[in-house]
Amino acid sequence: MGFSAEVSISMADGTSKTINNVRVGEYILNKHGKPVRVNANYKQVGEDCVSFEVDGDATTLYCTPDQKFLAYCTHTAGNMMCDYLTLADMDECGAVFKNSKMIFSTTNNVAVNNYNASTTSKDVWSIDISGRTKSFIVNTVIAVE
Numbered sequence: 618m619g620f621s622a623e624v625s626i627s628m629a630d631g632t633s634k635t636i637n638n639v640r641v642g643e644y645i646l647n648k649h650g651k652p653v654r655v656n657a658n659y660k661q662v663g664e665d666c667v668s669f670e671v672d673g674d675a676t677t678l679y680c681t682p683d684q685k686f687l688a689y690c691t692h693t694a695g696n697m698m699c700d701y702l703t704l705a706d707m708d709e710c711g712a713v714f715k716n717s718k719m720i721f722s723t724t725n726n727v728a729v730n731n732y733n734a735s736t737t738s739k740d741v742w743s744i745d746i747s748g749r750t751k752s753f754i755v756n757t758v759i760a761v762e
Contacts, residue, residue, distance in 0.1 A: 619659075619741035620755060621666060621679035626744070627754035629653075636742045636755070645744070648687060648752035648759045657745040665736035669704055672728045674756055679739050680704075687752065687759040688729075701761045704732050 622637040629644035629652035637660070639645065644652040666679040685701040707729060744753060752761050 618684045618761075619661060619664065619681050619743035620684065620760070621739040621741055623676070624678055624680075624755050627757075636744065639742075639744060645746065645753050647746070648754070653753070654747040655744055656747055659743045659745070661741050661743065663738050664741045666739045666741060667704055667732070667734055667736060669732045670730045671756065671758055672730060676756060677731070678756060679737065679741075680760075681741055682734075682736070685761040687761065704729065705734060707732075 620636050622635055624636050625633045626636050626639050627633055627646045628639075629646055636658070639655055639658050641655055641657060643655050645655060647653045664681055667682050668677050668679050670677055682705060683703060685703055686707075688700065688702045688707055746753060752759050754760070
């Protein structure tokens, strides 16, 4: 799991940094807005990545196909629930809310747009964090370690 260099990580001090500039020992925010310590930030060279955008941000983001996000999905009984899903999971299972694939955000929940399952080779970074809640904020959306 991981993201390409251009994604922005929310730091505990209220600033943001690109993922490749986050250092061991720094604190980033988890899905609850609480600071968590970065234990490692691994660079992986030439990984296959998929691309996507989210509402309100024209930046194209790249992540590995196995990267998970906190997202809405429709339970088999028709009830809405949330789960940790990859972009392909959201696309395949019809993770829909008002006809949009929805991903949890720090502001409003946002739709996933322009998901492209065709892979592109990119260097990616994977963050390892402390604590029980293995989540962090990437360009306002909640990703899972």
